[in-house]
Amino acid sequence: MRKSVFIIIAIVGICLLAFFAINSIWQYPVYDKVKTEFALAREEFEASIEETRIDCVLDIDYVESADATVDYKYDYDKDRGKLRQENIIQINVHMNDDFRYLDVMDKCKMLVFIVNELDQNGPDFKAIYENSSYFQIYSKHRENLFMDLGDYKLRMSSGIAYSFDDSVYDYSLTENRMEMVKRVNNFTRTFDYTSQDGLLLSFEEYHKPVYNETHVNSFDQSGNKTGGNSSDKSSGQKGTNKSGNTNKSDPYDGDKYKSSQDFADDKYEEFYDYEDEYEDEDEAYDAAEDYWNDEYD
Numbered sequence: 001m002r003k004s005v006f007i008i009i010a011i012v013g014i015c016l017l018a019f020f021a022i023n024s025i026w027q028y029p030v031y032d033k034v035k036t037e038f039a040l041a042r043e044e045f046e047a048s049i050e051e052t053r054i055d056c057v058l059d060i061d062y063v064e065s066a067d068a069t070v071d072y073k074y075d076y077d078k079d080r081g082k083l084r085q086e087n088i089i090q091i092n093v094h095m096n097d098d099f100r101y102l103d104v105m106d107k108c109k110m111l112v113f114i115v116n117e118l119d120q121n122g123p124d125f126k127a128i129y130e131n132s133s134y135f136q137i138y139s140k141h142r143e144n145l146f147m148d149l150g151d152y153k154l155r156m157s158s159g160i161a162y163s164f165d166d167s168v169y170d171y172s173l174t175e176n177r178m179e180m181v182k183r184v185n186n187f188t189r190t191f192d193y194t195s196q197d198g199l200l201l202s203f204e205e206y207h208k209p210v211y212n213e214t215h216v217n218s219f220d221q222s223g224n225k226t227g228g229n230s231s232d233k234s235s236g237q238k239g240t241n242k243s244g245n246t247n248k249s250d251p252y253d254g255d256k257y258k259s260s261q262d263f264a265d266d267k268y269e270e271f272y273d274y275e276d277e278y279e280d281e282d283e284a285y286d287a288a289e290d291y292w293n294d295e296y297d
Contacts, residue, residue: 038134045134071161094165168183260292
């Protein structure tokens with residue numbers, strides 16, 4: 001009797017081993033096929049986004065063209081065993097060269113208006129994403145798409161981001177914040193704003209708080225370090241303006257120059273690019289000379 005029980009147990013064990021072996025042999029080719037289909041569907045999705053026309057903003061002042069691309073952000077959630085992938089549909093609006101000469105606040109007004117127009121009348125990128133074979137394959141096979149990652153499960157989401165550019169600057173607009181980056185040196189200015197229904201309500205430049213000016217570095221408009229720890233031997237003495245007062249807040253470091261001409265030779269481009277009130281570089285040069293003469297002569 002015992003011998004029969006052992007024989008039955010042995011047979012059951014062999015059957016289970018055979019089942020798992022066959023299942024494994026069957027599973028991985030199917031897994032590889034699905035993974036290949038998923039990769040191809042992702043390429044098709046990217047192409048469909050890039051081919052989508054964005055005509056609703058082309059008649060807006062200063063807009064030269066618009067297109068869309070797909071970017072991806074990944075995050076491994078080790079605690080929950082998830083690979084999180086965000087599919088970011090990046091809408092890129094290219095502004096003409098006249099746009100760069102606008103006042104910064106007027107630029108923000110235009111960008112806020114354009115984003116609202118895209119939200120209201122632009123392509124339905126969310127529907128394009130959810131109707132794509134890329135999303136459909138994910139929805140059906142998301143528990144098994146990345147079996148080679150062990151216990152990690154894929155979790156996808158989608159989002160929309162906006163970027164703008166002109167001949168000199170790149171602009172990004174998120175909720176209540178605008179960044180303006182000069183491509184030649186990556187110098188960045190940040191602005192806070194509020195808006196409603198595409199209209200700008202408030203606007204101001206954001207300045208990172210300085211909690212202790214003897215220990216926190218500050219930077220001029222070119223991104224150069226102008227301050228630091230009070231014990232830093234290279235910090236030297238602070239400059240003084242023509243009134244004899246210590247000049248602690250000159251963003252242009254005018255105290256480092258011996259004449260208005262030296263100052264203007266080095267700084268006129270910053271006046272032209274960042275003050276947003278000069279018609280040409282000659283006018284900015286004259287303004288830079290006047291600035292130094294007023295402060296230090």
